[in-house]
Each structure stands twice: as C-alpha cells, then as structure tokens.
Amino acid sequence: MLHQVLPKPVAAASLPAISARAVLKTFAGKHEVKALEAVDLEIRPHEFVSILGPSGCGKSTLLRIVAGLTPYEGGEVLVNQRPVNGPSPEIGVVFQSSNMLPWLTVGQNIALGAKLRKIPAAQAAPKIAALIAMLGLKGFENNHPHQLSGGMRQRAAIGQILALDPQILLMDEPFGALDALTRDKLNVELLRIWQEQRQTVLLVTHSISEAVFLSDRVLVMSGRPGKVVREVTIDLPRPRRPETIKQHPRYAEYMAELSQLMGVY
Incomplete structure (x- = not known):
C-alpha cells in the first residue's frame, strides 16, 4: 500500500528558484562547438527536477552555467530572481x-x-x-x-x-560511477534527505528509472546543440519507496514515455 501523499511544498504562484531564458553557449576553438541553443526552463522552490538527454547534449554545461561556474554568451539565467554572475553560497554542487x-x-x-x-x-x-x-x-x-x-x-x-x-542543490550524475545496486540504495537515501531538507534540486542523469523515481518533473533535452524539448510531470505519490512506487501503474507509463523520448525504442 502506498504511503500518504505529502502536501505540495509550494504554491503554483511562487516565483521560480531557477529560471533560464534563451540561453546560448558556444565553445570556441579550432572547431567551434555550439553546446546549448535557446534553453528555457523554470524550477520552482523545493522542487526536485531531473534533466535527461543524450550524451554530449549540454546537460552538464547547463548545470555549470546555473552554478555560476561556466559563462554563457546569450540569454539570461536567474537564481532567486537575481542574475547568475558567478558561484553563490545559495547553491551547492555535487559532481x-x-x-x-x-x-x-x-x-x-x-x-x-x-x-x-x-x-x-x-x-x-x-x-x-x-x-x-x-x-x-x-x-x-x-x-x-x-x-x-x-x-x-x-x-x-x-x-x-x-x-x-544551500537553498539549491545541483547534482551532476552523482551516482553515475557506482554499481546498479549501490546506485539504487543511494537514490533512496537522496530522496529521504530531500524529503527532510526540501532543497530545490536539479539533477543531471542518464538513468530514466532514477529520474522517474526521484523527480517532480523530468526535462528532456535534444541532441547538440541542446535545448529542452519536452517536460514530463511525474505525478506519483510521495513519500516514495522502490517496493511500492515501482508497482504503481503510472510508473511503467512514465518509463515507457521517457524511453521513447530518449530513443531507447
């Protein structure tokens, strides 16, 4: 039996904790690489959002831009309604x-x-x-x-x-180098920590199951130059446990939808 659904952490009218508008990033060099083009997104306070996309689409670059670690050439990135011009104590980054x-x-x-x-x-x-x-x-x-x-x-x-x-936690494939069993265990731990602390979380991952299990929403990016092409709201009850949430009928639907968007089948 599923646990009781937690109340929504914020009102729909809340100002975004993170917002990006028409963000452009190009890496100069012998062969110029356009990493990001016209990236738009909004993350609400206390929301858990994951970014999925093919390798090389600019997911990590986007995360580093939000963190103030990588400059960008066009558009606008705001954290708590202020332009990002460098690292901020409001933001923590886990690599x-x-x-x-x-x-x-x-x-x-x-x-x-x-x-x-x-x-x-x-x-x-x-x-x-x-x-x-x-x-x-x-x-x-x-x-x-x-x-x-x-x-x-x-x-x-x-x-x-x-x-x-930190008010905002940015995570770049934090469990990507671990074996599947350890990764699953740490997903449960991460979710427990978030449910206690309620930071705003933006997670970059290649794992569809990880994104579905953890997230309120999943943003899907295109191939390079990357931009957000689809948003999938994960309407599954919280708190979540693997043994219950993976049996929920909508879990399989989200897995199938995101697998199709990612070109798995």
Whole structure:
C-alpha cells in the first residue's frame, strides 16, 4: 500500500528558484562547438527536477552555467530572481567524483566548508554530527576517504555540500560511477534527505528509472546543440519507496514515455 501523499511544498504562484531564458553557449576553438541553443526552463522552490538527454547534449554545461561556474554568451539565467554572475553560497554542487581531500577524515571533510567560511567550530559541530548521522556515516567520522566504499564517499560528498546550507542543490550524475545496486540504495537515501531538507534540486542523469523515481518533473533535452524539448510531470505519490512506487501503474507509463523520448525504442 502506498504511503500518504505529502502536501505540495509550494504554491503554483511562487516565483521560480531557477529560471533560464534563451540561453546560448558556444565553445570556441579550432572547431567551434555550439553546446546549448535557446534553453528555457523554470524550477520552482523545493522542487526536485531531473534533466535527461543524450550524451554530449549540454546537460552538464547547463548545470555549470546555473552554478555560476561556466559563462554563457546569450540569454539570461536567474537564481532567486537575481542574475547568475558567478558561484553563490545559495547553491551547492555535487559532481560525479567526490571532492574529498584524502588527508582529511570524513568528519573533517564534511566540516571543511564551514571552516573555510569561518563558522566557529562550536557552532558548526552539532550540525556536522546531525549530518553524519543522517547520511549513515556515524562510526566512520575518523576514517579517511580511501577507507570508505564508493557509495559512502558519495554520501560524504553530499554531506560536504549540505553542511553549507544551500537553498539549491545541483547534482551532476552523482551516482553515475557506482554499481546498479549501490546506485539504487543511494537514490533512496537522496530522496529521504530531500524529503527532510526540501532543497530545490536539479539533477543531471542518464538513468530514466532514477529520474522517474526521484523527480517532480523530468526535462528532456535534444541532441547538440541542446535545448529542452519536452517536460514530463511525474505525478506519483510521495513519500516514495522502490517496493511500492515501482508497482504503481503510472510508473511503467512514465518509463515507457521517457524511453521513447530518449530513443531507447
């Protein structure tokens, strides 16, 4: 039996947390590459949105533009109604490879951002301890990254970002290098974290099942130059568990629709 449906987190009239209008990105060089052309999107506050698209379509480039890490030539990108001109403390980014420093322990890595922002250790300590427990890393605080499994390293990498209290979480294939079983387990963990913290999340993924399981909406991008060509609203009840949601009749419909859009069949 499906769990009770959570209430909608925001009103439909809320201003978007992320918006892009006619975004253009071209990489110059011997052979100029037009990565993005006329990209439009809107992400509402507290929404979980995934981006699907073929390899090389500009998904990661778009994410880096929203993060303020990559400049763009045309159009407009706004975060909380302000133009993106560079990295912002409102935004946290999780990449496919963890950015943990090998000479620091798990606890020290998770606390690093707070330390760099000169947040007093006594003030940061309770939050770091709560994050470690929430991420299932209690007992591993004094381990170094090489002593963790791949899945644990990615959980710790997410903890590094959550310790900074970002309003918006951008994730670029964070579980793409993991085996299927570990990836499925971390999808459940990510969903649990989001349901507790309710950041606005924009996730880049190649996995259709991951996008359907996690998302409120899925944006499908075209081949290069990439642009958003379809939006699919995932109207499945929350909170979601794999053993229940994958038996929901609409789950198979969304999988089929997105597989067709992605050219799987």
